[in-house]
Amino acid sequence: MFQPTAYAKPLPVPDPESTPFWDGMREGHLMLQRSSAGEYLFPPVTFSPGSLERPEWMEASGKGTVFSWIVVRHPVPRDVYADEVPYVVALIALEEGCRMTGNLVDIAPEDVRAGMPVEIVYNRVTPEITLPAFRPAKG
Amino acid sequence: MYKLRDKYAITGIGNTEYSKFSGRTVRSLATEACLKAIEDAGLTVGDIDGIVSFNFNDSAPAIGVATEMGIENAGYAVDYAAGGNGANLITLAAAAAIEAGLAKNVVCFRAMNGRSGFRLGGGRDMSAYGVTQYTAPLGWITYPQAMAMWARRHMIDYGTTEEHWAEIATTFRANAVRNERAMQRTPMSKDDYYNSRFIVDPFRMYDICLESDGACAVVITAAEHARDLRHKPVYIMGGAYGGGPTQGDDLFDAIRWPSHSHNCFKYLADDLWGSAGIGPKDVDVAEIYDCFTYSVLMALEGLGFCKEGEGGPFVMDGRIAPGGELPLNTHGGLLSEAYIHGFNHVIEAVEQLRGTAGVRQVEGAEIALTTAGAMTCGSAMILRN
Numbered sequence: 001m002f003q004p005t006a007y008a009k010p011l012p013v014p015d016p017e018s019t020p021f022w023d024g025m026r027e028g029h030l031m032l033q034r035s036s037a038g039e040y041l042f043p044p045v046t047f048s049p050g051s052l053e054r055p056e057w058m059e060a061s062g063k064g065t066v067f068s069w070i071v072v073r074h075p076v077p078r079d080v081y082a083d084e085v086p087y088v089v090a091l092i093a094l095e096e097g098c099r100m101t102g103n104l105v106d107i108a109p110e111d112v113r114a115g116m117p118v119e120i121v122y123n124r125v126t127p128e129i130t131l132p133a134f135r136p137a138k139g
Numbered sequence: 140m141y142k143l144r145d146k147y148a149i150t151g152i153g154n155t156e157y158s159k160f161s162g163r164t165v166r167s168l169a170t171e172a173c174l175k176a177i178e179d180a181g182l183t184v185g186d187i188d189g190i191v192s193f194n195f196n197d198s199a200p201a202i203g204v205a206t207e208m209g210i211e212n213a214g215y216a217v218d219y220a221a222g223g224n225g226a227n228l229i230t231l232a233a234a235a236a237i238e239a240g241l242a243k244n245v246v247c248f249r250a251m252n253g254r255s256g257f258r259l260g261g262g263r264d265m266s267a268y269g270v271t272q273y274t275a276p277l278g279w280i281t282y283p284q285a286m287a288m289w290a291r292r293h294m295i296d297y298g299t300t301e302e303h304w305a306e307i308a309t310t311f312r313a314n315a316v317r318n319e320r321a322m323q324r325t326p327m328s329k330d331d332y333y334n335s336r337f338i339v340d341p342f343r344m345y346d347i348c349l350e351s352d353g354a355c356a357v358v359i360t361a362a363e364h365a366r367d368l369r370h371k372p373v374y375i376m377g378g379a380y381g382g383g384p385t386q387g388d389d390l391f392d393a394i395r396w397p398s399h400s401h402n403c404f405k406y407l408a409d410d411l412w413g414s415a416g417i418g419p420k421d422v423d424v425a426e427i428y429d430c431f432t433y434s435v436l437m438a439l440e441g442l443g444f445c446k447e448g449e450g451g452p453f454v455m456d457g458r459i460a461p462g463g464e465l466p467l468n469t470h471g472g473l474l475s476e477a478y479i480h481g482f483n484h485v486i487e488a489v490e491q492l493r494g495t496a497g498v499r500q501v502e503g504a505e506i507a508l509t510t511a512g513a514m515t516c517g518s519a520m521i522l523r524n
Contacts, residue, residue: 012272071340
């Protein structure tokens with residue numbers, strides 16, 4: 001049956017490594033792993049780099065700065081993104097020291113600058129999935 | 140490090156027409172390129188006992204091509220799961236296989252219906268597994284989108300501008316205009332470049348390579364046999380493949396990459412030059428993997444033709460044009476000749492070293508560089524005549 005409200009964009013398929021991250025997103029918490037050496041990790045992994053130690057999950061601040069970004073103007077696939085362009089995808093340098101991905105929202109694409117402070121926004125797209133987004137930090 | 144300096148040679152080259160619609164199976168494209176390369180070498184199918192290719196699940200398996208060609212006993216038939224990094228990797232692997240006694244003459248190919256069939260630059264599965272679960276759901280899906288993120292960082296770190304990319308795009312187009320194999324032979328001015336639409340900032344349409352149907356193949360032979368064949372041998376002086384500490388699951392897995400202002404070539408440069416026993420100043424002509432304009436800068440910087448961050452100024456003022464200090468992509472590259480995943484660069488390098496590149500010939504070219512790859516892993520070769 002045709003469902004006009006069905007979410008048509010790609011959805012993450014959580015796996016044993018990423019489930020705590022996506023569970024956290026759904027509940028409004030940014031969960032990151034920290035290795036025994038104190039290094040924060042993203043994307044999630046099973047083992048700390050170069051070892052068989054399991055990193056521990058910690059709640060992160062959700063604050064960071066813009067490391068790099070793109071402005072998508074040509075939609076691919078067209079039927080999915082035609083109404084979304086232009087949109088911004090960024091790599092964010094988190095306060096904790098690692099980088100993560102997210103859309104940049106509440107800002108015009110031409111106003112984005114390298115190094116600008118941002119904070120996380122929880123973009124709920126389905127009952128199960130909330131995607132990370134970032135907006136200019138307040139104050 | 141590759142230790143087979145000058146022991147193996149490219150003795151034959153072959154390619155199909157490059158088009159937007161081949162109307163043929165990928166296997167038949169591969170077979171055509173391979174048979175042409177074997178004939179070009181002055182060999183017959185009966186002399187070939189090894190076949191190597193690379194693909195993204197978008198090609199014909201080496202054993203299928205061996206069967207169609209009628210190879211009696213393909214004792215060494217291997218498909219590498221590789222992308223832009225593969226073109227030189229498989230050629231070096233062919234030499235290694237012969238050295239190990241696994242084969243005598245190996246044909247290497249890349250074949251794809253890259254425009255009419257599976258489009259590498261297009262969308263992906265709408266279910267995002269593995270590392271793509273942190274990228275595709277954000278609308279970060281295609282290779283132009285992936286590499287635009289790196290390019291922006293180079294601009295941030297070093298003030299690289301679109302002026303530098305315009306120079307690369309228009310120089311390569313001018314080369315393609317003089318190349319009868321090229322898909323894009325319409326001259327491109329700087330204005331044409333600046334007027335092309337943005338696809339994904341900071342990339343315009345003309346920063347992004349073509350999509351092509353076609354195939355390229357080369358034959359690898361031991362040097363002592365190569366000298367008896369039809370053409371002047373083109374010797375493999377050296378080569379390297381690999382990348383840095385976080386090559387990752389796939390080309391999108393670069394979130395952890397140390398600095399997006401350099402790519403794999405910084406990490407393989409020492410092995411490349413060391414294996415060949417030469418340095419950047421000895422190169423007469425270079426065919427650089429140019430899936431995007433910016434990736435040319437990353438290769439030039441990483442391999443030490445200039446310092447990191449100085450690639451932009453380096454490509455200006457005719458230095459990379461015919462007659463310049465370092466002529467680049469004399470065939471037009473992936474940007475304007477065709478996108479055969481970097482294998483067309485190897486074909487052009489061989490033509491330059493044979494002295495058969497016609498109006499594109501770099502006068503007195505003796506040493507050529509070919510590269511493949513643009514992000515976390517890649518491969519490169521030094522060839523000589």
